[in-house]
Amino acid sequence: MPFVSVTRLRIRALRFLPAFFVQTMRTRSQVAAAPGFLDGGLLPDRQWTFWTLTLWDSAESMRSYITTGAHRIAMPKLMEWCDEASVAHWDQGAAILPGWADAEARMRSEGRPSKVRHPSPDHAAMTLRRRA
Template identity: 70%
Template sequence: MFVSVTRLRIRSWRFLPAFALLTLQTNRQVRAAAGFRAGSLLPDRHFTFWTLTLWDSAEDMRAYITAGAHRVAMPKLKHWCDEASIVHWDQPDTTLPAWSEADARMRAEGRPSKVLHPTAAHLAMAYASPRLSRAASIQPDARA
């Protein structure tokens, strides 16, 4: 199984409406994506949003991110975010990892993504521990 974790911090409230719309669209897209097994969305403090997804393979995840609403969102995030990072790993377990593991892996193995307006903390990946109590499950669409 392939695990993908992203962390995005939106740099201004003025980008939140468009980001929220694209989040709804990408959520619908991922639920129907081939190879998607489970996921979670974690809205955190200071306009920060995490995603945690479990896939059959890295190829399935790449097919998802290079199509549809996700492909539309990607270039906008460089401008909208002042912090962004990603981490991936393979695991034998078919269970979605805990958010505590996602955070630990992001800190130990993650890498910053390109943003046009980085904060001082962006490259150092120096962020506060996420507030884990607000996560929402994302499940595959039964019709997919």
């Protein structure tokens, strides 16, 4: 059954953006070649916030991707770079990437905060600004 993953990351300071972009390019290369990856996208939002949306053939394929390569290297850095981070996952019947509005709605209704070392006041409460 197709599996969807959506993440939302807000970079807490301008000084982290260059390194974040380098890691983003590395993980984009990795995901494009990852077994089980079907489709995906990256959406820059306001205030140094970035959304990812990926579609996989299974949850296992997505887990294999996030625990290896460039993604595995980037994850600990994001804990320092971000003051807000969240994730939502779900199974769906069709192998079609959902739209950004659907991804945002799922994040609001089913998302959970990820670990960050310097959380904003809105992080734990999942008080997300509306996408631009």
